[in-house]
Structure formats: C-alpha cells, structure tokens
Amino acid sequence: MGETTDTRRKRLLYRSWHRGLKEADLLLGSFAERHLDGFTPAELDQWEALLGENDADLLDWIFARRPPPPPLDGAVQRLRHFRYRPRPA
Numbered sequence: 752m753g754e755t756t757d758t759r760r761k762r763l764l765y766r767s768w769h770r771g772l773k774e775a776d777l778l779l780g781s782f783a784e785r786h787l788d789g790f791t792p793a794e795l796d797q798w799e800a801l802l803g804e805n806d807a808d809l810l811d812w813i814f815a816r817r818p819p820p821p822p823l824d825g826a827v828q829r830l831r832h833f834r835y836r837p838r839p840a
Contacts, residue, residue, distance in 0.1 A: 756795075760787050763798055772806040778813070782833045794826075801826045 754762075764787055768780035783798070790798060801809070801823050812819035812827045819827040 766802045770806055775806040781835050797826045
C-alpha cells in the first residue's frame, strides 16, 4: 500500500526540520511548515528531490552563489523569496 499524501507531507516536514545544519533546519523547516500543505503532488516531488541534496549545495543555490540544477530551480526560487520569521516562544 502506498503512502498517503498526508503521511508524505508529514515525512517531508520532518525531513525539512532535521537536516543536520542548523541554518538549513531553520530555513527549510520554517518554509515547509508554512507552505507544504498547499503543495501539489508535483511540487511535493520537487521538494522531496531538493531535500535529497546536501546542505552546502542547497545554501549555495539559495544564496545565489551557484545556479541550481534546472529540475530544482522552482523550489530554490520559492526559498529565495521566503522570509524567515522565528516561531513565537
């Protein structure tokens, strides 16, 4: 039996918050928390592919030090426009 969309979103949210590099955790986790529920299946595929990349490459792409590979460009563009706001304590 395949994974439900809700289960997939929860798994991707967890992966977004648990990257290993705190800066990536905060950026990707906060973004996913705010936007993942509205993603289409194709956008979930792209987000999952993005999460498969290493943090150093992700940060280089997000901060425009290097261009992202074309399949990930849409997800990287969304992250570039995202404005992180700390969670209320």
